[in-house]
Amino acid sequence: AIQMTQSPSSLSASVGDRAIITCRASQDIRNDLGWYQQKPGKAPKVLIYATSYLQSGVPSRFSGSGSGTDFTLTISGLQPEDFATYYCLQDYEYPLTFGGGTRVEIK
Amino acid sequence: QLQLQESGPGLVKPSETLSLTCTVSGGSISSRSYYWGWIRQPPGKGLEWIGTIYYSGSTNYNPSLKSRVTMSVDTSKNQFSLRLSSVTAADTAVYYCAGRQNYGSGRYGVDVWGQGTTVTVSS
Numbered sequence: 001a002i003q004m005t006q007s008p009s010s011l012s013a014s015v016g017d018r019a020i021i022t023c024r025a026s027q028d029i030r031n032d033l034g035w036y037q038q039k040p041g042k043a044p045k046v047l048i049y050a051t052s053y054l055q056s057g058v059p060s061r062f063s064g065s066g067s068g069t070d071f072t073l074t075i076s077g078l079q080p081e082d083f084a085t086y087y088c089l090q091d092y093e094y095p096l097t098f099g100g101g102t103r104v105e106i107k
Numbered sequence: 108q109l110q111l112q113e114s115g116p117g118l119v120k121p122s123e124t125l126s127l128t129c130t131v132s133g134g135s136i137s138s139r140s141y142y143w144g145w146i147r148q149p150p151g152k153g154l155e156w157i158g159t160i161y162y163s164g165s166t167n168y169n170p171s172l173k174s175r176v177t178m179s180v181d182t183s184k185n186q187f188s189l190r191l192s193s194v195t196a197a198d199t200a201v202y203y204c205a206g207r208q209n210y211g212s213g214r215y216g217v218d219v220w221g222q223g224t225t226v227t228v229s230s
Contacts, residue, residue, distance in 0.1 A: 001170065034216050036154075043203055043223050044154065049216030087154055091207070091215045095169040096144075096156040 002026050002090050006099030012107040019075040021102045023088035028068050032092035035064055035073045038101075039084045047086075048073065078104070109134040111204050111221035119198075119228050125191040129204030129221055136185045137162040142207040144217075145178065145189045147200040155200075159207065160187055194228045201225050 003026035013019050023033065031051040036044040046055045048064035051071060061076045075082055083106050088099040115127035129143070136143065145157040158168040160178040168176045172191070180187040191198060206219040 032213070032215070036217070038154075043205075043220035044217075045220070046216045046218050049210065049218075050214035053210075053214060053216075055216060055218065089154075089156075089217065094159065094167040095171075096159070098154040098156065101153045 001095050002029060002093065002097050004088055004090055004097050004099040006088055006102055008102060009100060010103040010105060012105045013078055014107045015078055015080060017078050017107075019078055019082075019104055021073045021086055021088075021104075023066075023071045023073075023099045025069045025071075025090055025092075029090045029092035031067050032090060033064075033066070033071045034089045034091065035062075036087045036089060037082075037084050038087065044087060075104075080106075109206065109219045111206065111219055113202060113204050113221045113224040115224060115226070117225055117227060119194055119226060120230050121195055121228055122193055125189070125194050125198060125226055125228075127189045127202055127204070127224065127226070129187050129189075131185045131187075131206075136180060136187065137182050140209050141219075142209070142215075143180070143187045144205050144207060146203045146205055147198075148203070148223075149197075149200045157189065157191075157202075196228050199226065199228045 005024045035048040038044040052064045063074045086102045110132045112130045119125045142159050144159040160166045175192045177190040201223040203223045204221040205217050207217045
């Protein structure tokens with residue numbers, strides 16, 4: 001199975017800061033990567049699919065980039081509602097695999 | 108708007124079989140754009156993909172669970188189901204059903220999720 005290594009595991013930031021989360025795949029996954037936000041007690045929500053496509057209704061402060069094995073989620077100008085846990089998910093091949101998660105906390 | 112709802116027992120005894128059903132509303136489970144799946148999350152931990160089923164019945168299971176997992180689809184009821192046999196405490200988790208949409212051109216996103224159901228394995 002493809003291993004997804006996400007970093008950092010947690011980050012502390014202030015409202016208005018830029019947050020950058022990275023995900024590294026154990027093999028080339030082309031652009032087949034999505035980013036998901038999960039708040040406590042809730043199901044995850046897709047933010048970005050296919051590396052850089054913004055899901056409908058998701059604010060433009062979220063952006064994704066990368067290809068092959070290295071990918072980045074950038075949140076430009078953190079808002080209070082963005083404090084959550086973020087996961088990457090490779091859907092290049094089965095079994096689909098998630099990164100370990102990044103918890104974004106308020107500084 | 109497509110919605111998913113999990114149902115099933117919240118408590119299962121060790122060595123028994125966990126059975127969950129996901130009901131699809133607001134759309135058809137036979138949509139060619141969607142692959143249906145189950146994902147779980149142990150308490151305080153990350154997400155694990157259990158498996159995927161298409162409306163035709165074709166499946167893909169996580170090799171780590173493959174020997175214990177069976178997924179099925181009932182198009183007449185707009186439902187799909189998960190069975191996980193020989194459960195242990197390690198199977199205690201929140202179980203989500205989800206829909207992975209094919210947006211075209213090889214692009215996919217899991218854009219619809221159930222609210223999740225907590226399953227505890229305990230005697």
